[in-house]
Amino acid sequence: xxxxxxxxxxxxxxxxxxxxxxxxxxxxxxxxxxxxxxxxxxxxxxxxxxxxxxxxxxxxxxxxxxxxxxxxxxxxxxxxxxxxxxxxxxxxxxxxxxxxxxxxxxxxxxxxxxxxxxxxxxxxxxxxxxxxxxxxxxxxxxxxxxxxxxxxxxxxx
Numbered sequence: 691x692x693x694x695x696x697x698x699x700x701x702x703x704x705x706x707x708x709x710x711x712x713x714x715x716x717x718x719x720x721x722x723x724x725x726x727x728x729x730x731x732x733x734x735x736x737x738x739x740x741x742x743x744x745x746x747x748x749x750x751x752x753x754x755x756x757x758x759x760x761x762x763x764x765x766x767x768x769x770x771x772x773x774x775x776x777x778x779x780x781x782x783x784x785x786x787x788x789x790x791x792x793x794x795x796x797x798x799x800x801x802x803x804x805x806x807x808x809x810x811x812x813x814x815x816x817x818x819x820x821x822x823x824x825x826x827x828x829x830x831x832x833x834x835x836x837x838x839x840x841x842x843x844x845x846x847x
Contacts (some may be wrong), residue, residue, distance in 0.1 A: 716741055716745060717737060719744075720736075720737045720741055720744075721733075723740060724736040724737060732799065732800075735799055735801070738767060738769075742767070758783075758791070759791075761777045761788075762788065762791045762792050762795055763795060765788075765792050765803060766792050767803070768803055773805075774805060792806070793812075
């Protein structure tokens with residue numbers, strides 16, 4: 691910009707950046723509107739949902755998936771259009787790891803999200819996995835006993 695033009699601007703005129711509400715202002719506004727509970731985690735979820743609905747174009751909400759935890763929270767709150775597979779690829783981890791993190795967050799918050807299995811299905815999968823694991827442990831020994839005894843005999847010399 692031209693220096694003369696800058697000098698002619700009224701001094702009481704605020705810079706455009708200062709007109710944008712800060713994150714603190716938005717959170718304070720959210721807490722005046724939402725129903726505050728005794729659970730701080732639920733309050734945080736309500737606050738995020740309020741901010742996502744009220745100011746989706748705000749810079750704070752634009753980069754809500756910069757970290758893995760933020761991406762997982764977006765998935766749990768059903769605010770993400772990104773799949774767990776694409777989140778996993780972006781952060782170079784497995785889809786199962788993303789799913790486990792999302793389920794942990796959802797369980798702590800006491801909410802369900804669209805990509806999660808029902809509680810009944812999760813219990814069924816867990817029982818099946820445990821039964822399969824126990825069966826494999828019984829069928830396949832952890833070590834070869836003949837090779838172990840042969841190695842022990844060689845070491846006695």
